[in-house]
Amino acid sequence: MALDPDIAAVMHRFGVDGPAPVPLPGAAERRAGHREFARAVAPEAPPPAGSVADDTLAGVPVRIYRPRPPGPAPAVVYCHGGGFVVGDLDTHDAICRRLCRDVEAVVIAVGYRLAPEHPFPAAYEDCLAVARHVAGHPERFGGGSGVFALAGDSAGATLAAAVALALRDAGTPVAAQLLAYPVTDLTGRGGYPSMEENATGYGMTTAAIENDILLYVGNDPGTAADGRASPLLAESHRGLAPAVIGVGGFDPLRDQVLAYARALEEAGVTVRSHLYPGLVHGFVDYAALAPAADAAVAELVRELRTLLRPAAAAPPRAVPR
Template sequence: MPLDPAIAAVLDQANAVTSTPIRTTDPQVLREAQRQLSATTGLTHPTDVGSVQDTAVPGPAGDVPVRIYRPAAGGPAPTVVFFHGGGWITGDLDTHDLVTRRLCRDAGAVVVAVHYRRAPEHPFPAPYEDCLAATRHVADHIEQYGAQRDRLAVAGDSAGANLAAVIAQTFRDENRPLAAQLLAYPATDFDGNYPSRTENATGYLLTTENIADLQHLYAGDDPALRRTAQVSPLRAQSLAGLAPAIIATAQYDPLRDEGLAYAQALRNAEVEVFVRNYDGLIHGFLNMFPLSPAADAAVTELYAQLTARLDTTV
């Protein structure tokens, strides 16, 4: 299927913003470029929710900033802990504000967006440790959030989806229940060899070279570390017993095939999986729903799938 026309119309501009060499560029420059790109796809008026609060939760190296979105309807609600994308280097609470606001509204859930420490200043395991600490805190103090202990989920996009997948595995190992995990175009295997890395190597916002640089800055080059389940969740010894998964991939994304491979591995382990490869879309489409009707439809479907797994009447 051809590239979505609405995305094609802005792709040259987006590629120009993200063409800065990653390994040799000041991370603050990269972060500002990401903020500029997010601003080009933002809504004129933010999605209305009940309330938004910037605060922090305890972490292993000090407080971890979080932004809590609460739905307009009062009373108990599901809770979703969300980890933003950005290659473990860029991205923040603001770059994904439109994504998390809509998630709060569409799912009727309390959304706790986590701003974890980022590489290269804080490589693995710092982002994972911050996300784990934040999710444990929410689970242990659920009455302060959605107040439904059996309706807690994790979610994320790209690097954030990698972190969500790893947190889901850790929660399983700790016998902590999760109702669902939403993984949008996740990075699941640092050292795998997948056709989409070649087919979509350049021209679609995220490049294969970008992936190599980001993974190097996050987890280095030691295969023993890169192939651990805490870095490459697809390589876990067992995927059995994990929370139901909603996995989204995009046709023109170099990460497409490892996301699909993770979905298949989960199915092989008898985990409930909803998976959709969205034709015509590219990496990062969660942020593109204001620009693209196709991205908007994809986000609508993904959030509906998550909402169904958080439904307290089921």
């Protein structure tokens, strides 16, 4: 399968269709560039929400999106992507609004601390603290529905998966997890062919991924192998929440994402896994400019809705005459 032409055009437009620059820019420069990119690819008319408000939960900045009309709704804690180094509440506003609208959920986006200033486990601890707070206050987040989920993209999906493991161990019910192209093995020892096949030319490069991992977990192999950092390497995946997982065919992380989906399936977890052959890492960001990316995001969001709102997602029954 060839690279989706619309994706290729967007990457060429932003100059990310070649090798990673040497040396890689510093964190501050990358964060500014990522914010500029997010503004450039954002939809002209952001999906509407009933209300959007910034707040602090468990000492962590969050942005809370509430659907309209108000009433009982699922709660979704969203962890943004950015390689543990970039990204914020603004860069992922569009996907959070879309989840709020299309799932009809209260979405709580987490403004977790970033590496290298705050290495592992800071981001994990922030996301876990917010998730625990939300799960413990269903009357505030979801109007008492008690239906709670985790979601994220890229590094944020890694954090969501790690938090799902922690909440399972604590006995906290999680209805679903939506994981868009997570990095699931930070050790670099997995031997994943896609890390070489898709190393350059498709936006996110293998060199950039490896650099971000180093900034997040450092040089200690034991830290990288910690299940809180590398969900694939957790001791057990049994009893985890049903998962919706998506990855592009031209993503360097493709093979370890699919390995995580298989690990969950082998542990008896319900998994809806999707490989999108023509897409790249970060396709959630391209949804407003590439129809294939938009279709992939729509499918993932729809399947999350099905898990969280099974009655609402099912087709209406015929009324007997």
